[in-house]
Amino acid sequence: MKKILFAASEGVPFIKTGGLADVVGSLPKCIDKEYFDVRVILPRYTCMKQEMKDRLEYVTHFYMDFNWTDAYVGVLKAEVDGIQYYFIDNEGYFGGFKPYGDNALFEIEKYAFFSKAVLSVLPILDFRPDLIHCHDWQTGLVPVYLKERFQGNDFFRGIKSVITIHNLKFQGKWDPKVVQNITGLPQYYFTPDKLEAYKDANLLKGGIVFADAVTTVSDTYAEEIKTKFYGEGLEGLLKARSGDLRGIVNGIDYEEFNPETDKYIVKPYNAVNFRKEKAKNKRALQEELGLQVDEKKMMIGVVSRLTDQKGFDLIAYVMDELCRDDIQLVVLGTGEEQYENMFRHFDWKYSDKVSANIFYSEELSHKIYASCDAFLMPSLFEPCGLSQLMSLRYGTVPIVRETGGLKDTVQPYNEFEGTGTGFSFANYNAHEMLAAVRYAEQVFYDRKREWNKIVDRAMAADFSWEVSAKKYQEMYDWLIGY
């Protein structure tokens, strides 16, 4: 039995801010249990839901040499759906109302602490993974520490590591001297061939340099990040590591996201009866959100972190034009104030057409995936994207920009061949986006049979984890040895 440890900063069902949590919560369940013992380690955030905190069981605690003190490391555990979870506790680092804060230096200290604690706790748990699967910059120091101080110890020697890049935009950067002081790593680690990038210490870079393999969450993004536009300054390194870099597209949890059994939606439906049943969810949502109740109106959904990445500049630019069309727009998201206010403004201006819901709600997100006719995701960049996969699963036709995982998972409608699962456009241009939306409107209103066939194909597309989990397993086998 090969032992794998996932180390990450968030994971469903404990704590979630975005797609990373969905991946960490769903992929381990889909790895073949006959050959792999997959466990997950996360921070124990004070802001976790009480019902989840109540499920954690104290294991032990110890003190770890970190940042010139003996830092408290509490260890807790829980089992969910057959997966063993561990948690690192330290209220000084993981207290607060949100998992991530705004003080960049503190974030670095916090996740350096987490990364070192992840390794330090393993002998105490008597769990020696063959491979540690790290996710994003927050766990970038795990491969570094593993290759550095922990190599002196028999327990750690030979443990492999992989880092998956979910988002290259966030790297965890700060002045090298300060980071050296916090992490206790030797000075010679802070050179451009190791942790340093453009005069900063860079935790993600550390992970990419020291991990045995690097993956990202779609084939297209794996290619894109080797270019200047998408590479966020690390394109040179990623090109240099391209032999060890591969894209494995994300899946979603097909049990959690299932229109037939979804407990949040008013009217369950499936690929056979959606023509009749799906619109009942739309009615209910129109009522709930105070929009004009009319099943025939095309309803477009957005569920997203409200950040630059997601292409909201394009939406802002053509919002007035879009609202002249016969559509409704339902938005659920939180994030940058400018986008929160932009949607609030349009909600006020077009109150019977636009509904802006500036908060986080799993329940409403499911209702939107189920009720809308189309889902808009015009991202500037998108490593994979899960929202469009959820939309496909619910027969809600995605309208996306052809980038990253959006390009790999949404097949553009071709009216001549009768193929495609969504609508797309290539350039980051507001009117190109608007043209794609209007093309979708036209098919929706004037060629309903064609539209429904797009929905048929969308619902038939398979983005469960099955295929991608096998790719991870192959990689684990290859790194650990057969």
Ligand code: ADP
């Ligand atoms: P990213 O990880 O970049 O945020 P993804 O598309 O991979 O983008 O994943 C986003 C996940 O977060 C999806 O599961 C989506 O439904 C969820 N999500 C985003 N914003 C909200 C919100 N305000 N309320 C509920 N779920 C949200």
Ligand code: GLC
């Ligand atoms: C990141 C990316 C998103 C991806 C998710 C899970 O947050 O922005 O595209 O789907 O990670 O891999």
